[in-house]
Amino acid sequence: MAGLPPLSLYVHVPWCVRKCPYCDFNSHGVGRGTELPEDAYLAALLADLDGELALAGERELDSVFIGGGTPSLMSPSFYRRLFIELERRLALAAQCEITLEANPGTVEQQRFSGYREAGINRLSIGVQSFQPAQLAALGRIHSGEEARHAVENARHAGFDNLNLDLMHGLPGQDVALALDDLDQALALAPEHLSWYQLTLEPNTEFHVHPPRLPQDETLWDIQDAGHARLEAAGLARYEISAYAREGRRSRHNLNYWSFGDYLGIGAGAHGKSSHWSPDGELIIERRWKSRQPEAYLRRHNDPRGFLAGSQRIREDELPLEFAMNALRLVEGVPLDTWRARTGRPLERLQARLAMARKKGLLVEDPRALRATPQGLLFLNELLASVSDD
Amino acid sequence: MTDNASPGRIKHIRNFSIIAHIDHGKSTLADRIIQLCGGLTERELKEQVLDSMDIERERGITIKAQSVTLDYKADDGDIYQLNFIDTPGHVDFSYEVSRSLYACEGALLVVDAAQGVEAQSVANCYTAIAQNLEVLPVLNKIDLPQADPDRVAQEIEEIIGLDAVDACQVSAKTGVGMEGLLERLVRDIPPPQGDVNAPLQALIVDSWFDNYLGVVSLVRLFDGTLKKGDKIRMKSTGRDWEATEVGIFTPKRQQTGILRAGEVGFVVAGIKDIHGAPVGDTITHAKTPDVPRLPGFQKVKPQVYAGMFTISADDYEDFRDALEKLALNDASLDYEPENSDALGFGFRVGFLGTLHMEIVQERLEREYGLDLLTTAPTVVYELAMDNGEIRYVANPSKLPDMANVDEMREPIVRANILVPQEFVGNVITECELRRGTQLDMQFLGNQIQLAYELPMSEVVMDFFDRLKSISRGYASLDYSFERFQAAKLVRLDVLINGDKVDALAAIIHRDHAHGRGRSLVEKMKELIPRQMFDVAIQAAIGGQVVARSTVKALRKNVTAKCYGGDVSRKKKLLEKQKAGKKRMKQVGKVEIPQDAFLAVLKVND
Numbered sequence: 001m002a003g004l005p006p007l008s009l010y011v012h013v014p015w016c017v018r019k020c021p022y023c024d025f026n027s028h029g030v031g032r033g034t035e036l037p038e039d040a041y042l043a044a045l046l047a048d049l050d051g052e053l054a055l056a057g058e059r060e061l062d063s064v065f066i067g068g069g070t071p072s073l074m075s076p077s078f079y080r081r082l083f084i085e086l087e088r089r090l091a092l093a094a095q096c097e098i099t100l101e102a103n104p105g106t107v108e109q110q111r112f113s114g115y116r117e118a119g120i121n122r123l124s125i126g127v128q129s130f131q132p133a134q135l136a137a138l139g140r141i142h143s144g145e146e147a148r149h150a151v152e153n154a155r156h157a158g159f160d161n162l163n164l165d166l167m168h169g170l171p172g173q174d175v176a177l178a179l180d181d182l183d184q185a186l187a188l189a190p191e192h193l194s195w196y197q198l199t200l201e202p203n204t205e206f207h208v209h210p211p212r213l214p215q216d217e218t219l220w221d222i223q224d225a226g227h228a229r230l231e232a233a234g235l236a237r238y239e240i241s242a243y244a245r246e247g248r249r250s251r252h253n254l255n256y257w258s259f260g261d262y263l264g265i266g267a268g269a270h271g272k273s274s275h276w277s278p279d280g281e282l283i284i285e286r287r288w289k290s291r292q293p294e295a296y297l298r299r300h301n302d303p304r305g306f307l308a309g310s311q312r313i314r315e316d317e318l319p320l321e322f323a324m325n326a327l328r329l330v331e332g333v334p335l336d337t338w339r340a341r342t343g344r345p346l347e348r349l350q351a352r353l354a355m356a357r358k359k360g361l362l363v364e365d366p367r368a369l370r371a372t373p374q375g376l377l378f379l380n381e382l383l384a385s386v387s388d389d
Numbered sequence: 390m391t392d393n394a395s396p397g398r399i400k401h402i403r404n405f406s407i408i409a410h411i412d413h414g415k416s417t418l419a420d421r422i423i424q425l426c427g428g429l430t431e432r433e434l435k436e437q438v439l440d441s442m443d444i445e446r447e448r449g450i451t452i453k454a455q456s457v458t459l460d461y462k463a464d465d466g467d468i469y470q471l472n473f474i475d476t477p478g479h480v481d482f483s484y485e486v487s488r489s490l491y492a493c494e495g496a497l498l499v500v501d502a503a504q505g506v507e508a509q510s511v512a513n514c515y516t517a518i519a520q521n522l523e524v525l526p527v528l529n530k531i532d533l534p535q536a537d538p539d540r541v542a543q544e545i546e547e548i549i550g551l552d553a554v555d556a557c558q559v560s561a562k563t564g565v566g567m568e569g570l571l572e573r574l575v576r577d578i579p580p581p582q583g584d585v586n587a588p589l590q591a592l593i594v595d596s597w598f599d600n601y602l603g604v605v606s607l608v609r610l611f612d613g614t615l616k617k618g619d620k621i622r623m624k625s626t627g628r629d630w631e632a633t634e635v636g637i638f639t640p641k642r643q644q645t646g647i648l649r650a651g652e653v654g655f656v657v658a659g660i661k662d663i664h665g666a667p668v669g670d671t672i673t674h675a676k677t678p679d680v681p682r683l684p685g686f687q688k689v690k691p692q693v694y695a696g697m698f699t700i701s702a703d704d705y706e707d708f709r710d711a712l713e714k715l716a717l718n719d720a721s722l723d724y725e726p727e728n729s730d731a732l733g734f735g736f737r738v739g740f741l742g743t744l745h746m747e748i749v750q751e752r753l754e755r756e757y758g759l760d761l762l763t764t765a766p767t768v769v770y771e772l773a774m775d776n777g778e779i780r781y782v783a784n785p786s787k788l789p790d791m792a793n794v795d796e797m798r799e800p801i802v803r804a805n806i807l808v809p810q811e812f813v814g815n816v817i818t819e820c821e822l823r824r825g826t827q828l829d830m831q832f833l834g835n836q837i838q839l840a841y842e843l844p845m846s847e848v849v850m851d852f853f854d855r856l857k858s859i860s861r862g863y864a865s866l867d868y869s870f871e872r873f874q875a876a877k878l879v880r881l882d883v884l885i886n887g888d889k890v891d892a893l894a895a896i897i898h899r900d901h902a903h904g905r906g907r908s909l910v911e912k913m914k915e916l917i918p919r920q921m922f923d924v925a926i927q928a929a930i931g932g933q934v935v936a937r938s939t940v941k942a943l944r945k946n947v948t949a950k951c952y953g954g955d956v957s958r959k960k961k962l963l964e965k966q967k968a969g970k971k972r973m974k975q976v977g978k979v980e981i982p983q984d985a986f987l988a989v990l991k992v993n994d
Contacts, residue, residue, distance in 0.1 A: 010954050024958070199948060201958070216919075220944040240947060262954055270954040286956070324959060378921055379947040383963055384970065 004274050005260045005341050007059040008252050009090070011045065011082070012266030013071040014293045017105075021139045021205035022198060026268030026291050027069040037297065038078045041266075044297055046085050048265040048289065048306045053089055055263060055273040060091035062260075063252035064098045066120075072102035076114025083119040097251040099124050099163070104142045104150035112150075113157035122250075123154050124163040124194075129170060130184040137171040137211060138198075144184065151188040161248060163192035168226060169219045170198055171211040178222040179229055186233045191248035195226060196241040240328045240379065257325045258333050259341040264289065265306075267296035274341075282343030284313045318342055319352040320387040323369070327379060327386075332363070332370025355385040399651040400580045404472045404609070406489050406522075408513045409499035410865065414529045418499055418561035419457075419473065423640065425567055426459035426471065456492075456594075456607055456653050458637035461571055469575045472653040474594065474607075486513050487520070488668065488686050492594045492609035492653055495523040495578030497570075498551070502528040502536040502558070505836060506548050507865030508807045514549050523578050526553040527570060532560035544834035548807070581611075583650030588677035589613030589621070592685070594653075596666045598717035602634070604660040605642075608672060609653050611683065617646040620675035621658060624682045625667055629675040630658035663717045689721045691739025692870070693849045694783035695746055696727050696764040696892055697753075698735030700974055704759055705734050711757035712736060715749065722749065727784070731890040731976045732762065737784055740766065743849055762974045764892045765989045768845045771798040771873040785880050786891035798873035800845040803828070805838065805867045812860035813837045819859060823847035824898065842871065846896070850990045881906055881989075883913070884927040884934075885979050892976075895989045906935040908992040914938040916985040921946070924979050 012026065015036055019029040030036070064086075066079070079100070086092075099122040100115055102108050112123070129135050130144035147164075154162055164185050168178045185193060197219065200206045214222070227237065235243035239257060242250065255262065264271030268291040274284045287310040290296045299306045313321055322342060326333040338349050349369070356362040361375035361382040375382045409415035459471040474489045490496060496517045500506055517524050526545050528538045538558050545553040557573055559566035595607040608615075615621070617635045622628070634657035636644040648654045660666050669685030699708045716722045723739035740746040746766055753759050772780040772789070773796040782788055791797075804825075808816050810832075820827070820841045829840035843852075848868055856864040879902050883893035897905055906928030913926050917940050924940040948962065973980040 216943075223945065256954060264954055270957075272954070288955070320960075320963070321956065324956065324963070374921075377945045377947060378943070380963070380966060381921065381946055384967055387963060387967065 004057060004059060004276075006062050006255055007056055008063040008065065008255045008260060008262040009061050009086075010252075010262050010264045010266075010269055010271065011064065011066045011071075012264065012269040012289075013041075013066060013068040013074055014267040014296070015073055016068065016070045017073070017103075018139070018141055019205075021209075021211075022201070024201035024204050025067075025069070028293055036073060038074060040297055040300075041074075041293075042078055042081055042085075044300045044306070045082065045265050046089075047300055049086070049089060049263070051305050051307070052263045052265065052271070052273075055261075055271075055275070056090055057275070059261075060093045061096055062093050063096060063255060064092070065252040066098075066100045068101055070103050070108075071100050072105075072108035072111060072115075076111050076118050079115060079118040079120060095251075097122055097161075099250070099252060101126060102150070102154075104147040106146060106149075109146075109150050109153040112153050112159070116158045121159070122161040122163065123159050124165060124192075125150050125154065126165045127185065128165060128167045129181050131173075131177055131181065133172055134170040134177070134181075138167070139205075148184075148188065151190070161192070162188075162190045163194060163250065164188065164190045165194045165196075167196060167198050168222050169214060171213060173214055173222070174218060175221050175225050178226055182226055182229050186230075186235075191245050192250060193230065193235055193243045194241055195230065195243060197223070238330050240376070254329075257329050258337055259322050259325050267291060267293045268308075274343075276343075284318070284342065286311050286313060315344075315348075318344065319349050320383065322349065323352075323386045324383055326369055327371050327375070327382060329370075330376065332368050334368055335366070338369065352386050356382050359385065361385070398470075398649065399583060399585070401467055401469045402472065402580050402651045403469055403495065403575055403578050404474065404493040404581055404651070404653055405495045405497060405574065405578055406474050406486075406493045406517070407497045407499055408486070408510055408517060408524075409497075409529075410501070410504075410507045410510050414501065414561050415499055418497075418527075418529060418559070419475065421561045421564060421567050422471070422473065422571065423457060423459060425571065426461050455640070456638050457640040458652075458654065459639075461575065463575050464572055470652070471571075471574070474653060487516050488594055490517050490520050490522060491686070492592065493522055494581055495525065495574070497525050497527050497574070498545070498549075499527045499529050500541055500545060502531045502538045502541050503533050504863070505541050505809075505834070506544050506807060508805050508838075508867040509865060511549055511805065511807065512867040512869075514551070524551060525573060525577055526551055526556035528553075528556050528558045529561055531558045532563050532565060540835065544836060547833040548836070548838065581651035583610065583612050585612075585614050585650045587612040587650070588680045589615055589619075589673045590680050590683065591615060591648075591656075591672040592683045593666055593668055593670045593672065596663055596668055596720075598663055598714075599657075602657045604657070604663055604666045606656050606658075606666045606672075607653070608648070608656055610648050610650050612650050612680075613674075614650070615648045615656060615672070617644070621656070621672050622675045622678055623666060624671040624673065624680075626665060626670075627678075628665065630660060630665075632656050632658050663720065668720055689741065691721065691723045691769075692742055692845065693746065693766040693768055694737055694739045695766040696729060696732065696735055696784070697738050697750070698729065698732040698762045698764075698892075698974065700760040700762055700972070702733050707757065708736070708753070708759055708761070711753050711759060712738070714757075715752060719749070721745070729786070729892050731888075731892045732764075732974060739783070743851075760972070762983050762986060764986050765895060766849060767896060768800050768849060770800075770878070770896060772796075773798070785894035785896045788880055788896070796875050797878045799876045799878060801842055801871045801874045802845045802848055802868040803871045804841045804843050804848060806841065806856065806864055807833075807836050807838055808856075808860050808864040809836055812863060813839070815859040816856065816864055819852075819855060823852065843868070844876070844898075845870065879930050881909070882929045883909070884925075884929060885976060885981070886925050887927075888977055889929075890976055890981075892986060893989075902930050903935050905989070905992055906930070909989055910936045910938040912988040912992050913985050914940055916988055917979070917981055919943040920978075920980060922978070 014026050014028055016027045016029050017032050019027055098120050100120045101124045103126050127147040128138055128140055166185055200210055230243045237243050238249050261273050262271055269289045271287045274282055277283050288308050289306045290299050290308045363370045363372050407415050455475045457473050461469045461471050463469055474492050498514050528541055531538055542553040542556050545551050557570045559570050590612040591608045591610045593606045593608055596604050599605050615635055619632045620629055621632050634644055635646055635648055637654040671682040673680040699705055712724055721741050724736045727735050727737040750761055750763050769781050769783045772794050775793050775795050823843055825841040825843040827841055831838045853866055877899040878896050879899050881895045881897050882889050910926045910928050919940055923942045926938045927934045928936040973982045
């Protein structure tokens with residue numbers, strides 16, 4: 001019997017000062033200065049983790065990602081305690097990447113060295129834009145100036161691995177403004193840049209009151225020009241919206257994209273875990289936790305535990321679920337990865353790929369699953385043809 | 390049925406229909422009558438019980454005739470058997486109306502006391518009068534503040550020529566005047582004639598297929614008695630059957646074991662095919678084969694034809710089965726296989742009108758789970774060939790070589806339109822735009838009656854909707870086929886990326902061809918989504934391109950957002966995208982949505 005996929009841990013912190021109008025993540029605005037129930041949440045997270053330990057088996061954690069919400073609303077001591085308890089339960093790999101999402105607000109920045117001391121070795125700073133007009137349109141509560149300071153402070157605190165989150169396709173944005181955002185970001189020399197297009201999601205304020213977005217032609221021009229600018233600056237694209245310097249790709253996200261396993265703890269966190277059934281079948285399951293922070297906290301003393309639901313990935317869904325992740329990677333994945341992650345013969349996947357190959361969206365390569373340049377541009381078409389029976 | 394066996398029973402039968410415009414309250418009135426006669430308990434009385442198909446109820450229209458038998462205790466102390474035969478109210482289904490009326494001695498003409506008379510009711514009322522029915526005018530909705538019963542009564546007299554001075558004034562909604570209406574009904578509508586002891590002579594008013602019983606026929610007995618177990622003969626086929634179930638609708642199907650002259654009810658005889666009990670056929674006993682056939686009904690001819698195709702070619706067999714089943718209950722549905730270069734195998738289906746078409750498509754999709762694509766409907770053209778042959782064409786792509794056609798003729802209808810004076814200018818302009826010729830214009834009360842001759846192709850498209858929108862909903866329309874008339878017609882072809890798409894071709898008048906071609910390509914440009922490559926749309930007449938437009942290629946189609954560990958949202962997005970594609974048909978490399986196939990209906994010059 002083969003082993004299990006690599007394992008990561010996702011920790012969700014569900015609170016924000018204010019919910020952004022575009023955000024469809026599980027985040028809940030509490031206002032500036034509200035005292036968060038750090039102790040109770042820490043206790044809940046650990047109890048939640050205890051319930052997941054059996055899924056880890058013998059595996060150590062290759063990465064940890066603390067996302068939100070705004071995880072930088074929690075104090076360094078919260079994370080110090082979290083990591084002490086975490087390491088009592090699970091082993092961290094030698095090169096374990098530990099990322100925390102932070103907002104560039106002044107209060108948060110004072111905590112950066114505390115985070116570094118707690119064991120966090122990578123910061124992901126939610127800059128989104130440097131332009132006042134675009135920041136206002138996005139409902140962000142920080143300025144471009146604060147973002148620059150945040151990076152300085154992070155460096156000062158000893159972070160040598162930084163990601164900046166930047167959005168494009170923003171209301172009122174043209175190519176020049178988008179490139180200016182990139183230039184300002186590049187001037188801060190981040191190791192990693194997530195550059196993603198604003199999309200209007202259901203259940204967001206933008207869905208109810210949609211802002212005026214740039215025309216398709218402008219959006220495409222922004223993407224083309226921005227891509228060229230980033231590549232020229234030595235940030236190579238390795239995923240649809242992720243750029244990194246050599247050796248600085250996000251391990252945590254790579255694990256998602258190569259269909260690895262991850263435990264998810266915290267309100268609304270999602271996890272994916274695999275185990276072998278007694279008759280030699282790899283069972284792959286998705287699990288998700290109670291969403292509302294208050295409800296999640298109450299679950300601590302609830303015999304049901306924190307789980308809100310779980311679902312086995314059906315046999316016929318596997319090719320799409322796998323491709324949906326793997327094909328976001330510019331280099332794709334070796335075809336062996338399919339067998340290793342799903343425990344299924346390659347034919348199951350191949351059967352779904354014929355149409356995409358015929359359309360010229362997939363590279364004809366016996367060893368790799370990889371989109372052609374055209375396939376990367378039309379990934380939605382590509383995935384639609386993979387999902388067809 | 391307290392007094393059923395007595396020979397004088399027939400004097401206490403009243404067979405009637407209700408003639409009403411769609412929203413003039415027929416269903417509410419029917420419900421109220423059923424309730425007053427105790428046909429259903431309050432709890433059982435679902436709203437609008439007679440409109441039994443889901444689609445009928447949702448759209449608030451009646452498609453098929455239905456009946457209900459009720460007992461009414463009149464003021465004279467006698468109990469009357471009321472047989473109410475429902476009639477469809479939409480112009481597409483007018484032939485069904487004359488069928489229902491044939492089974493009756495009287496009809497209630499229900500007119501909205503606020504809205505006034507509308508054209509479809511006028512036409513149906515004339516049909517009733519022509520069939521010697523006693524027509525009782527009823528002014529409904531008198532509870533509305535804007536009700537003006539005197540004016541509407543006058544309108545009935547002026548437009549229809551019916552004495553309406555003492556018309557019943559009711560509100561079916563509140564129940565006001567309903568008792569009086571039922572009294573008038575038994576007083577003024579004559580009882581049926583007929584002899585229970587004569588040989589059986591019954592008319593099939595309607596037949597439908599029931600999954601458990603086979604064919605159920607709604608019948609009106611003119612003479613004789615029909616009992617369960619009788620050997621009956623269908624006059625049209627000469628075949629004999631055993632009547633296994635005989636009874637009435639209350640409106641639930643209720644076996645009584647017997648039907649007598651003058652009555653309306655159902656018979657089941659183990660017939661598995663609707664053609665074994667065709668509508669309009671005469672039933673008698675096997676032992677009295679010489680009983681003459683009743684006049685029956687004119688076979689209804691489809692007015693418009695459209696191609697119907699499954700989105701996925703794999704569903705063709707299911708589609709054929711579904712059409713067969715649907716045709717069991719819809720004698721007006723006419724279909725034959727069609728092979729389109731662009732859309733593959735499908736059927737050319739004939740309909741009574743565009744509403745009928747929409748309903749059929751909706752039923753096929755809803756009841757049979759099919760994803761269908763319908764091409765723009767077209768009327769039937771008459772072609773005089775140079776060898777003297779006359780041909781009929783109902784598919785633009787099947788037009789023969791025009792070199793061999795001496796003359797092409799289009800169907801012309803006579804349209805009667807009733808419209809309040811203030812909108813008459815709009816209506817005239819619209820009729821002129823559609824190549825209409827005015828025949829007559831009369832001022833009748835507050836309304837004007839316009840008679841026009843119009844090409845049928847102009848009427849079946851979106852004329853009815855258009856009329857409604859230019860008259861704030863007040864104009865009403867009735868039309869009937871008059872004749873074929875020579876016209877300068879051409880075929881407008883549509884080319885997608887250089888390939889002629891047969892399913893997009895349309896026959897139009899030469900004078901309109903260039904303008905329509907231009908607006909058609911523009912409309913299609915809006916409707917065809919951007920794809921991975923440029924999509925060129927051209928309109929051509931006789932090989933000459935008259936208009937062109939391009940749907941520019943998408944440069945990308947990728948979701949840039951990173952969803953992290955929660956893949957469910959991303960999956961939902963992909964599923965949504967897939968669902969959108971379901972409504973599209975792949976023609977060559979290009980995906981064309983259903984709307985684009987109907988674009989020709991939506992363009993004006």
